[in-house]
Amino acid sequence: MAHASSIIDLARLSLSYGEGRRLDLPVRLEPLELGGQSYAVSPAGVDACLDVSRHSSGYAFRLRFPLRIEGPCMRCLQPAGMEAEVDAREVAQEGTDDEELLSPYVAEDELDLGRWAHDAAVLAIPTRFLCRQDCAGLCPVCGESLNDADPSDHEHDTTPDPRWAKLEELKLEEQ
Numbered sequence: 085m086a087h088a089s090s091i092i093d094l095a096r097l098s099l100s101y102g103e104g105r106r107l108d109l110p111v112r113l114e115p116l117e118l119g120g121q122s123y124a125v126s127p128a129g130v131d132a133c134l135d136v137s138r139h140s141s142g143y144a145f146r147l148r149f150p151l152r153i154e155g156p157c158m159r160c161l162q163p164a165g166m167e168a169e170v171d172a173r174e175v176a177q178e179g180t181d182d183e184e185l186l187s188p189y190v191a192e193d194e195l196d197l198g199r200w201a202h203d204a205a206v207l208a209i210p211t212r213f214l215c216r217q218d219c220a221g222l223c224p225v226c227g228e229s230l231n232d233a234d235p236s237d238h239e240h241d242t243t244p245d246p247r248w249a250k251l252e253e254l255k256l257e258e259q
């Protein structure tokens with residue numbers, strides 16, 4: 085993969101008003117920080133698709149790329165992976181004070197693609213990053229993962245959890 089330049093010089097695209105261009109660009113993503121935890125982007129190099137269109141009043145952008153991130157499950161701490169499709173839009177209008185129309189990634193006819201891609205990737209991470217939707221988490225007594233564990237292994241010598249008793253009943257009924 086060619087070295088990824090993260091700054092796009094918009095003037096060099098020489099787009100006339102009403103014209104658009106689709107660019108396929110390699111983008112390198114740094115690990116993403118979320119709640120004090122680091123999530124690796126794997127692979128770190130993604131093939132991004134950037135649509136640039138020029139209007140009489142400025143530019144409009146759409147950025148898309150597939151994302152795969154890896155990190156610990158928020159419940160059981162086991163390694164987990166997740167895939168997402170990033171699809172983000174920005175507008176950079178000239179001569180306006182409306183912040184909605186002033187992309188923070190555009191300055192002096194340059195688009196900071198690297199920073200935008202990073203921020204868009206952060207937004208694509210779910211607030212609950214789990215190894216699986218129904219992750220059972222860790223045993224509060226011994227700290228082991230309860231996924232695929234036999235509940236009887238985690239009865240320990242404390243007050244029996246009424247939920248386990250209920251489970252045993254269900255098992256008997258199934259037979």
Ligand SMILES: [Zn+2]
Nearest residue numbers: 157160215219
């Ligand atoms: Zn988990």
Ligand SMILES: [Zn+2]
Nearest residue numbers: 223225226238
């Ligand atoms: Zn346990």
